Amino acid sequence: MVKARKIRLLPTKEQEILMFKSIGCSRFTYNWALNKCILAYEQGEKYSMSSIRKEFTKLKKEEDFKWLNEVSNTTMVESMRNLNKAFKSFFKNKSCYPKFKTKRKSSKSFYVRYDHLYFKGDICNIEKIGKVRFKTNYKIPSCNYSNPYCSFDGKYWYLSFTFEDNENQVELNEDLSIGIDLGIKDLATINVLDKPIKNINKTKRVKKLKKRLRRLQRQVSRKYEANKEGNKFVKTNNIIKLEKQIKLLYRKLSNIRKNHIHQATNKIIKMYPFRIVMENLNVSGMMKNKHLSKAIAEQGFYEFIRQIKYKCEFNKIKFIQVDKFYPSSKTCSCCGSVKKDLKLKDRVYRCEKCGLEIDRDKNASINLGNYGLA
Template identity: 70%
Template sequence: MIKAIKIRLFPSKGQEILMFKSCGVMRFAYNWGRARWEELYKQSLEPSKAKIKKEFNNTIKNQENYKWLKEVSGQITAQAFEDLNNAYKNFFKGLAKYPRFKTKRKSRKSFYVRYDRLYFKEDIVYIEKIGKVKCKTNYDIPILPNYNNPRCHFDGKYWYLTLGFEHNENQVELNKDLSIGIDLGVSNLAVVNCIDKPIKNINKCTKVRKLKKRLKRLQKQVSRKYEANRQDSKYNKTNNIIKLEKVIKLVYRKLNNIRANHIHQTTNMIIKLRPYRVVMEDLNISGMLKNKHLSKAIQEQGFFEFIRQMQYKCKFNGVEFVQVDKFYPSSKTCSCCGNVKKDLKLKDRMYVCDICGLEMDRDKNASINLGNYKIV
């Protein structure tokens, strides 16, 4: 399997300017290719990555107004068209939404790094056109002739280099008697059948609540400044507004890092129990987000990311990962006698069996049923 690692970069001011230019060129090439792709569709012609790439190199790159495109690596524009081609393929396969233009304000600042010109030496990494950049990581970086999809990105505060490489499965001795069932929830992140206490909801901790309160206060300040500087229907963005928006981005970054770290720690703790199998429900997350009362709480929990991490960590450690059907009545089934209580409502937090008299937290009951699930 392919293992990905993240490396922190410490570029100089000159190198950082080149990195931002590379991000701009990547976005420009993608947007130009997307617009040209649409034009060819309207003309009843069949667009392709090769046609658009050839036209871009022969016309746009040779113009005087676009000399700045040659200041960065030529592989950046080539990869932008590859990304565009993959975006359309994923759309037609039903895996993604229709490709949209990348805006300077909202799109992720990232660019492709040429893999055959990338090499490491102690705490230095060489990137084509950028030069030798100081780096730091906790991983042992293998010296390989090529790496899988290396990219640089800026998260609003720091620069990172991400890359993948082929890695064998982690050979561990599994407990053949331990099948783990995980029930995800809103009040708690997860309830595991073999762990007494539920996994806490990190969004309820003091640190996150303080950050959310600060974020709300900053957003109100920005809103007031926009209103104070409005001229008719136009909003003027002053330097103070720009400064405040940068602070808001950093608060969002901190919140995202706290949530991602909590999910990593939780999934790692479960895998360290060495089960032979992990069972979870196949949740309809997009449908759950339509509930206006719970959508924000569900979004903050990061259910999709939790499932994704469990999948790849199980695969890496040779653990069987099972997702049961979304209509499987894990909460309505008694974990003791197997009776299905069809009139169980969402507000009923305790499961009381009408047959055997079992009284248990409904999420714990669901996790036990998932752990005992038998594939038919």
């Protein structure tokens, strides 16, 4: 199985400058190649990425573009490959038409040449960047690495890569079937646990960070209005400082949520059931509800399902997603009768036939756990 590793880099100031240059050159290459594709389309021709690559090689020899030679050529070639993948995905109706990357919104990352990447002690070698110090709690295997990317999250530098690893098969509990019901009040309700997995966004720590974020955003808004010149907003040094603080707060909140999802999914997998059953949620459709979209986005349902899937695959646990129209909440987990008039505001399920009273989400998780076993 292919496994991924992400380690933190500790570059020097000179190495950091080269890394930012690599990000800039990667973005420039993508935009330059996209512009060539658009021009070819306007002239009634079909774009050819191989001919664009040859033209780019000539461009690098020009005096005005000598700065492109300061970074790894593989980084820029990979940008053109990514553009080609984006076009193929567009032609298959899987994604939108490729857009130009902006310095402000695009992710700060660049491809690293895999055959020049190696580790020795606490140092890793990156082409054109040199030997960079790193730290990690993982053991770095000595093997062939694939798809290595260097990224910057606004505070720290990271190197991520994948490698082939033997499947870690463990003994599964053949009597344990886990049903998971995702929700907004609690992240997940599990049929075999007494307490649901809590919603991290309701904790004091996250609420305090969100309150601080709102305060900083109001400060920035006031400063923009105070420094407005006609129809233009002037960005002062104080605004830049506040925006950096806001960016770091968003980063902190994102990391807290990701860590919580990792711990929750790991807790479920460590029970080693023979199967895990979940509903096939239409997350993009749920996001259209303007009253719940923010809460759904903060819960990270898509990421939760993604992590459960790959962790099940690694441990050879059967993963089942039942149809989204399966009445898991409306069906009584005791007698099996369906309560068709159950509303979203009804948080306690009361069965009219057998008299069962149970939490709505707990009832749904039990039904999912028993799905297909009878």
